Amino acid sequence: xxxxxxxxxxxxxxxxxxxxxxxxxxxxxxxxxxxxxxxxxxxxxxxxxxxxxxxxxxxxxxxxxxxxxxxxxxxxxxxxxxxxxxxxxxxxxxxxxxxxxxxxxxxxxxxxxxxxxxxxxxxxxxxxxxxxxxxxxxxxxxxxxxxxxxxxxxxxxxxxxxxxxxxxxxxxxxxxxxxxxxxxxxxxxxxxxxxxxxxxxxxxxxxxxxxxxxxxxxxxxxxxxxxxxxxxxxxxxxxxxxxxxxxxxxxx
Numbered sequence: 406x407x408x409x410x411x412x413x414x415x416x417x418x419x420x421x422x423x424x425x426x427x428x429x430x431x432x433x434x435x436x437x438x439x440x441x442x443x444x445x446x447x448x449x450x451x452x453x454x455x456x457x458x459x460x461x462x463x464x465x466x467x468x469x470x471x472x473x474x475x476x477x478x479x480x481x482x483x484x485x486x487x488x489x490x491x492x493x494x495x496x497x498x499x500x501x502x503x504x505x506x507x508x509x510x511x512x513x514x515x516x517x518x519x520x521x522x523x524x525x526x527x528x529x530x531x532x533x534x535x536x537x538x539x540x541x542x543x544x545x546x547x548x549x550x551x552x553x554x555x556x557x558x559x560x561x562x563x564x565x566x567x568x569x570x571x572x573x574x575x576x577x578x579x580x581x582x583x584x585x586x587x588x589x590x591x592x593x594x595x596x597x598x599x600x601x602x603x604x605x606x607x608x609x610x611x612x613x614x615x616x617x618x619x620x621x622x623x624x625x626x627x628x629x630x631x632x633x634x635x636x637x638x639x640x641x642x643x644x645x646x647x648x649x650x651x652x653x654x655x656x657x
Contacts, residue, residue: 427498428527429520430616431469431476437656438465438620440482444648446599448631450640461485465652475502480519491516498524513544514551521621523559523575527613530573534561538577546586548596549634554582557607567610568654572619577607581625583646589633599631599644620653 440463447456463484470477478493494503499520504512522538523530536559543552557579565574586598609621631644 426524426526427496427500428523428525428530428611428613428616429469429476429495429497429499429618431471432467432615432617432657434657436467436469436617436654438467438652439655440465440650440652442648442650444646446646447644448599449643463487464655478519493519495520498522510542513546515542517542517553518555520618521607521609523609523611527616530561530575530611530613532561532563535559547593548588549586549598550584551586552582552584555605556580557605559607559609565610567619570612570619571614572610572612575609575611577605577609579605579607581605581627583627595633595635597631597633599629599646601627601629601631601644601646603627617654617657620651622652623650624648 441460443458443460445456445458447454449455461484463482466481468479468481470479472494475494475496478495479490480493481490482488492505493501495501499522501509501515501517501519503509504515509515509517517540522540524536524538525534538555538557538559540553540555542554543550557577559575559577561573561575563574565572580602581604582600582602584598584600586596589595589597603626605623605625607621607623610619611617612619625646625648627647628643628645630641632639632641634640
């Protein structure tokens with residue numbers, strides 16, 4: 406733990422920004438998930454639609470540990486030709502407050518929803534229980550502004566049998582706004598951007614007895630504008646993003 410994290414945690418607790426209400430718990434061993442993202446990012450230029458469907462598949466391992474306050478979460482991702490490891494500090498609801506020892510608001514493009522956020526004690530996750538989750542993240546980067554905003558309204562629909570264990574199923578509907586971008590070439594003179602919004606639908610399966618996420622899925626249909634920016638010129642065009650993300654526990 407860095408000195409910065411050690412100081413920040415008690416401050417957030419005192420301010421009421423770090424919650425102890427939530428169902429997530431430390432685990433005795435790592436949790437391994439399959440992770441699949443099927444998406445289409447498209448741009449319309451004249452009569453042509455640019456973009457093609459892409460599917461990525463990876464393995465995601467979560468390691469939880471007690472860390473007062475909250476929990477430490479180490480996430481390792483491995484896929485075709487890439488791998489990464491990130492250390493999060495979260496509260497028991499799944500809210501991220503630090504990434505690799507840095508406050509999350511100071512980390513551009515931080516994965517603020519690494520876990521579905523559930524601000525309920527495990528015992529309160531009963532049929533028809535409801536909660537609203539709001540996520541806001543915004544940064545100014547060298548290629549332009551980025552932001553991620555989402556509001557999801559969850560409802561517990563009941564218990565289900567999932568791969569031999571009893572889980573709670575919660576479903577959500579909401580809205581999302583997203584602005585993303587990056588450099589188009591190595592000279593850092595041409596940047597692409599996309600700003601879209603629309604409907605998002607989520608489902609999560611949670612093992613209340615063990616305090617672990619068994620699976621979750623997110624489906625979004627977003628539309629808006631996008632384009633290319635270069636010195637002295639900007640090209641704007643209609644744009645959109647359709648994405649289906651699924652993550653399910655494969656080993657514990």
